[in-house]
Amino acid sequence: MNELIDELRAALGERHVLVDGDLSAFEQDWRKRWRGRALAVVKPGSTAEVAAVVAACARRGVGIVPQGGNTGLVGGSVPDDSGTQVLLSLTRMNRVRSLDAANSTMTVDAGCVLQHVQEAAAAQGMLFPLSLAAEGSCTIGGNLASNAGGTQVLRYGNARELCLGLEVVTPQGEVWDGLSGLRKDNTGYDLRDLFIGSEGTLGIITGATLKLYPAPAAVMTALASVPTMEAAVSLLQLAQSRLGPGLTGFEVMGELALSLVHKHFPHLPRPLPASPWTVLLEQSDAQSEAHARGLFEALLETAFESGLVSDAAIAENIAQSHAMWHLRESIPLAQAEEGLNIKHDISLPVSCIPAFVAGTDAALQAALPGVRLVNFGHLGDGNLHYNVQAPEGRSAADFLREREAEANEIVYDAVVAHGGSISAEHGIGALKRDELAQRKSPVALGMMRAIKRALDPQAVMNPGRLL
Amino acid sequence: MNELIDELRAALGERHVLVDGDLSAFEQDWRKRWRGRALAVVKPGSTAEVAAVVAACARRGVGIVPQGGNTGLVGGSVPDDSGTQVLLSLTRMNRVRSLDAANSTMTVDAGCVLQHVQEAAAAQGMLFPLSLAAEGSCTIGGNLASNAGGTQVLRYGNARELCLGLEVVTPQGEVWDGLSGLRKDNTGYDLRDLFIGSEGTLGIITGATLKLYPAPAAVMTALASVPTMEAAVSLLQLAQSRLGPGLTGFEVMGELALSLVHKHFPHLPRPLPASPWTVLLEQSDAQSEAHARGLFEALLETAFESGLVSDAAIAENIAQSHAMWHLRESIPLAQAEEGLNIKHDISLPVSCIPAFVAGTDAALQAALPGVRLVNFGHLGDGNLHYNVQAPEGRSAADFLREREAEANEIVYDAVVAHGGSISAEHGIGALKRDELAQRKSPVALGMMRAIKRALDPQAVMNPGRLL
Numbered sequence: 001m002n003e004l005i006d007e008l009r010a011a012l013g014e015r016h017v018l019v020d021g022d023l024s025a026f027e028q029d030w031r032k033r034w035r036g037r038a039l040a041v042v043k044p045g046s047t048a049e050v051a052a053v054v055a056a057c058a059r060r061g062v063g064i065v066p067q068g069g070n071t072g073l074v075g076g077s078v079p080d081d082s083g084t085q086v087l088l089s090l091t092r093m094n095r096v097r098s099l100d101a102a103n104s105t106m107t108v109d110a111g112c113v114l115q116h117v118q119e120a121a122a123a124q125g126m127l128f129p130l131s132l133a134a135e136g137s138c139t140i141g142g143n144l145a146s147n148a149g150g151t152q153v154l155r156y157g158n159a160r161e162l163c164l165g166l167e168v169v170t171p172q173g174e175v176w177d178g179l180s181g182l183r184k185d186n187t188g189y190d191l192r193d194l195f196i197g198s199e200g201t202l203g204i205i206t207g208a209t210l211k212l213y214p215a216p217a218a219v220m221t222a223l224a225s226v227p228t229m230e231a232a233v234s235l236l237q238l239a240q241s242r243l244g245p246g247l248t249g250f251e252v253m254g255e256l257a258l259s260l261v262h263k264h265f266p267h268l269p270r271p272l273p274a275s276p277w278t279v280l281l282e283q284s285d286a287q288s289e290a291h292a293r294g295l296f297e298a299l300l301e302t303a304f305e306s307g308l309v310s311d312a313a314i315a316e317n318i319a320q321s322h323a324m325w326h327l328r329e330s331i332p333l334a335q336a337e338e339g340l341n342i343k344h345d346i347s348l349p350v351s352c353i354p355a356f357v358a359g360t361d362a363a364l365q366a367a368l369p370g371v372r373l374v375n376f377g378h379l380g381d382g383n384l385h386y387n388v389q390a391p392e393g394r395s396a397a398d399f400l401r402e403r404e405a406e407a408n409e410i411v412y413d414a415v416v417a418h419g420g421s422i423s424a425e426h427g428i429g430a431l432k433r434d435e436l437a438q439r440k441s442p443v444a445l446g447m448m449r450a451i452k453r454a455l456d457p458q459a460v461m462n463p464g465r466l467l
Numbered sequence: 468m469n470e471l472i473d474e475l476r477a478a479l480g481e482r483h484v485l486v487d488g489d490l491s492a493f494e495q496d497w498r499k500r501w502r503g504r505a506l507a508v509v510k511p512g513s514t515a516e517v518a519a520v521v522a523a524c525a526r527r528g529v530g531i532v533p534q535g536g537n538t539g540l541v542g543g544s545v546p547d548d549s550g551t552q553v554l555l556s557l558t559r560m561n562r563v564r565s566l567d568a569a570n571s572t573m574t575v576d577a578g579c580v581l582q583h584v585q586e587a588a589a590a591q592g593m594l595f596p597l598s599l600a601a602e603g604s605c606t607i608g609g610n611l612a613s614n615a616g617g618t619q620v621l622r623y624g625n626a627r628e629l630c631l632g633l634e635v636v637t638p639q640g641e642v643w644d645g646l647s648g649l650r651k652d653n654t655g656y657d658l659r660d661l662f663i664g665s666e667g668t669l670g671i672i673t674g675a676t677l678k679l680y681p682a683p684a685a686v687m688t689a690l691a692s693v694p695t696m697e698a699a700v701s702l703l704q705l706a707q708s709r710l711g712p713g714l715t716g717f718e719v720m721g722e723l724a725l726s727l728v729h730k731h732f733p734h735l736p737r738p739l740p741a742s743p744w745t746v747l748l749e750q751s752d753a754q755s756e757a758h759a760r761g762l763f764e765a766l767l768e769t770a771f772e773s774g775l776v777s778d779a780a781i782a783e784n785i786a787q788s789h790a791m792w793h794l795r796e797s798i799p800l801a802q803a804e805e806g807l808n809i810k811h812d813i814s815l816p817v818s819c820i821p822a823f824v825a826g827t828d829a830a831l832q833a834a835l836p837g838v839r840l841v842n843f844g845h846l847g848d849g850n851l852h853y854n855v856q857a858p859e860g861r862s863a864a865d866f867l868r869e870r871e872a873e874a875n876e877i878v879y880d881a882v883v884a885h886g887g888s889i890s891a892e893h894g895i896g897a898l899k900r901d902e903l904a905q906r907k908s909p910v911a912l913g914m915m916r917a918i919k920r921a922l923d924p925q926a927v928m929n930p931g932r933l934l
Contacts, residue, residue: 453921
């Protein structure tokens with residue numbers, strides 16, 4: 001292996017090939033659930049250098065783990081503990097290559113931090129709408145490799161829908177220049193979407209052309225108390241028909257989720273009294289703030305009159321909007337304060353969500369008495385973060401060790417029964433690989449494995465992840 | 468082969484396996500450029516029957532050509548003239564399986580005619596936005612297999628973006644149930660998008676779950692005369708920033724294209740005097756007709772004041788809207804009246820279109836003096852139908868025979884030089900297969916061929932098309 005290290009040093013320069021010292025920033029995942037050991041951490045500065053690394057590793061059958069901001073939640077971007085895998089960090093490739101305002105596109109290196117991509121678009125009066133909690137450190141390449149979701153999927157789609165073209169280094173170390181600023185291109189198989197969401201197992205995304213949108217004239221937020229999940233779903237339908245594409249966010253928060261926020265962060269404002277469910281609505285308007293406010297007021301009045309909503313508050317200004325979003329974003333942090341929990345990032349047809357929640361809550365309470373269900377998420381996309389917290393006063397670590405498998409089985413069985421997905425936006429990685437192998441249709445798994453063998457016959461790309 | 472025919476008859480019933488009589492409706496394409504001969508025409512009535520046909524053919528290595536409404540423009544859905552391929556028509560599978568209004572989805576058989584899908588959505592007050600000239604006879608399965616585009620891509624995307632899940636019969640005759648009403652599902656490789664746009668070469672789409680949208684409260688159309696293609700692109704940017712997602716259509720029509728319409732269909736109204744370019748704008752509004760009209764008036768006033776537009780007309784009612792669209796849709800028919808022509812369905816970054824048109828017009832005029840350029844298309848998507856018509860008075864048939872290859876080379880060279888695509892929305896089929904092999908990157912072609920071999924090692928699915 002010394003020969004490989006020498007070759008990597010010759011290709012990238014001594015200081016971009018790390019083999020000792022504290023490499024935990026690369027070897028440990030964000031949740032601290034996985035800690036691996038890399039043969040080397042390499043930091044190429046260009047697509048050609050990525051290709052050189054891959055070619056050198058492929059020649060020796062050495063596995064490569066691509067990594068962006070290392071903010072993934074499923075253990076997909078850290079090496080295993082064998083010490084045989086090369087960790088390839090894209091973070092030095094962080095250049096905005098070009099922005100074409102008349103075509104509403106920009107082309108960026110894969111290692112660009114998401115927030116920088118957003119800012120580069122905003123500097124031209126445009127919007128790159130992908131937005132998620134880790135945006136200050138996650139990279140666009142990682143967002144695409146994991147098909148990230150976030151808070152504006154309802155209107156703008158997942159990372160997949162925001163990408164027009166890719167540059168990829170193949171498992172053979174070739175460069176596919178699939179960068180493209182085209183809205184329509186029917187020249188063969190959709191390789192772009194095959195790489196998007198493949199979690200680094202088919203090649204390494206090194207660049208991307210992204211879709212931009214005109215920045216809205218106004219963005220406005222409201223909170224609404226709703227009595228039941230059925231009412232939340234009805235409110236979604238009403239809001240979609242009234243606001244059309246102006247409805248850019250529709251989040252739901254269960255009573256327990258918000259109570260944990262108020263418990264652990266008591267200084268945060270409480271715009272509304274406690275309610276079984278609280279909905280956060282976000283509206284983006286091409287016209288004006290006054291226009292958006294008028295639509296929100298009319299919508300919420302109708303919802304109030306028809307009993308869907310018992311109370312509501314429209315943000316008066318940006319600060320209040322941020323405060324409303326801050327409540328929503330504080331839920332995972334409050335959960336962490338409360339102790340370890342079992343996370344389920346699931347999606348369902350929106351129409352099935354009330355029955356799923358009622359049935360699964362009951363099944364979990366029956367099997368695990370006293371268990372606390374912290375339920376929140378992107379209801380507009382059918383995506384719940386349906387998290388299971390230990391009963392009050394019980395050791396969270398003990399509870400997880402003893403009951404995690406049982407809780408997962410109850411939740412995932414119910415998800416599958418309702419036509420849902422066991423991974424809505426976080427991906428598979430190492431965490432859900434075995435679950436996927438059991439639950440995905442054998443026909444689909446067969447095709448996925450055939451594609452993996454066809455494109456990466458040596459199995460050097462992110463081994464042990466996803467498949 | 469008699470054994471195969473017997474097996475097909477046993478599986479589908481005698482009357483759904485056609486081997487003689489006039490089969491030209493299946494064997495000849497819509498443009499009458501290809502006329503093949505099928506071993507048999509089979510019309511399965513269910514997914515299980517499709518699977519039985521494919522399994523029977525695959526066991527014998529017999530090629531299968533899937534066909535929907537047979538409205539494709541690239542010779543992708545008719546058999547070759549060998550008499551050895553089975554033509555599999557999906558048209559008997561035309562059932563709307565279910566519609567879930569609360570989830571904004573519907574699930575349909577692949578053989579459903581597009582217009583019936585639109586109507587089933589409209590009956591529930593919802594919109595299925597895919598819309599194109601052949602909608603009265605094309606099928607949703609064909610739309611997905613070719614990733615159809617049409618007139619509302621600017622807002623709603625191509626067929627690809629309107630599909631959440633697929634049911635597919637694999638080349639081995641297995642059924643993949645990938646039907647799904649989920650907006651987010653990150654459980655492995657994106658098989659759905661691999662089949663979409665694969666033109667029947669990887670499997671047969673038998674069903675699909677489609678995205679629905681709330682029907683807009685008002686749809687309104689306007690025409691605007693613009694002096695240059697640069698001004699048309701600037702008007703697009705202005706309209707996008709003013710109307711946001713309310714801008715659902717932005718079509719451009721060259722002076723010659725509209726003059727052919729008026730020559731051959733003199734009864735059609737002429738809302739605006741002749742102009743180098745005429746733009747058709749379509750706006751969809753969630754609020755009201757009055758609101759949409761106010762936005763259109765303000766937009767066009769600004770455009771007029773800044774010199775982007777010299778004249779404009781807003782439709783006063785639905786009839787006038789239809790008349791405006793009718794002008795646009797009559798261009799291909801007027802061209803057909805004028806005589807055969809060389810069609811180019813190309814896309815470019817919107818920002819490159821003015822330079823592309825100026826440069827390519829000049830290059831064609833220099834090489835083929837007197838040639839007439841009928842240029843129109845979906846400017847909002849960067850998609851031009853850039854068609855080359857013989858010089859006035861010259862035999863169109865002679866011109867095509869002698870100069871088609873030369874014209875294609877000039878156009879496609881320019882397209883590639885500007886980062887464009889040689890097939891924006893029509894696909895590759897038989898027509899552009901060789902062109903694709905020459906112009907697509909070898910790395911991309913290598914991956915496409917590897918995937919084809921992996922999923923269809925016997926090469927029974929739509930042989931000779933696309934790859």
